[in-house]
Amino acid sequence: MKKHATATRIATIGIMSALATGLMFLEFPIFPVANFLKYDPSDILALLAGFIFGIPDAILVLLIKDLLFYILKSADIVGILMNFAAGFFFIVPTVLVYRIRKNRATEILGYAVGVLVTTGVMLVLNMIVVPFYWKISFGEVVKFLPWIAAFNAIKFSADSIVNALVRRRIEKIFE
Ligand code: RBF
Numbered sequence: 001m002k003k004h005a006t007a008t009r010i011a012t013i014g015i016m017s018a019l020a021t022g023l024m025f026l027e028f029p030i031f032p033v034a035n036f037l038k039y040d041p042s043d044i045l046a047l048l049a050g051f052i053f054g055i056p057d058a059i060l061v062l063l064i065k066d067l068l069f070y071i072l073k074s075a076d077i078v079g080i081l082m083n084f085a086a087g088f089f090f091i092v093p094t095v096l097v098y099r100i101r102k103n104r105a106t107e108i109l110g111y112a113v114g115v116l117v118t119t120g121v122m123l124v125l126n127m128i129v130v131p132f133y134w135k136i137s138f139g140e141v142v143k144f145l146p147w148i149a150a151f152n153a154i155k156f157s158a159d160s161i162v163n164a165l166v167r168r169r170i171e172k173i174f175e
Pocket residue numbers: 027036037038039074076078079080082083086087122123126129130133148152155
């Protein structure tokens with residue numbers, strides 16, 4: 001990560017957060033049987049902020065877009081917190097692994113580790129949250145686990161592919 005002027009950084013974080021909020025409105029379910037899980041591409045903006053400026057700024061983009069989406073549309077605090085958790089557990093390992101060498105190999109390894117970590121963590125979080133959210137038994141939640149795992153694997157693999165395609169071009173703007 002290069003040193004960026006504070007004004008550039010703050011302005012870019014603002015623009016990225018606004019774009020991410022807009023992208024979150026595109027959300028749609030991937031699996032009709034688990035339609036509380038909705039794909040939206042907004043985490044790509046937070047991940048880009050993580051690559052360009054660092055993890056604290058990525059978390060800032062996640063926080064701002066989730067807060068704005070909560071106020072403007074969702075009002076479902078559980079859904080927003082789960083969305084934030086998924087973004088967090090994807091972005092942090094991805095950026096940390098990429099930083100080891102900052103080349104294409106560590107970038108791709110980073111995406112793989114990020115997808116695996118967030119898929120695993122979200123399985124555990126959903127096992128805790130879904131029984132209360134849907135007022136169903138723990139046994140019934142188990143039926144959802146394959147859908148939850150597939151959802152997170154697909155969501156964050158798609159985000160990784162888009163990020164891998166656009167990252168260099170976006171980073172060049174800041175060099
Ligand atoms: N979003 C994810 O990216 N991964 C998840 O595992 C996940 N689990 C969720 C579980 C529940 C019970 C709810 C209500 C939401 C969950 N979300 C998850 C967030 C969801 O996909 C969507 O982004 C938010 O509900 C905002 O509309």
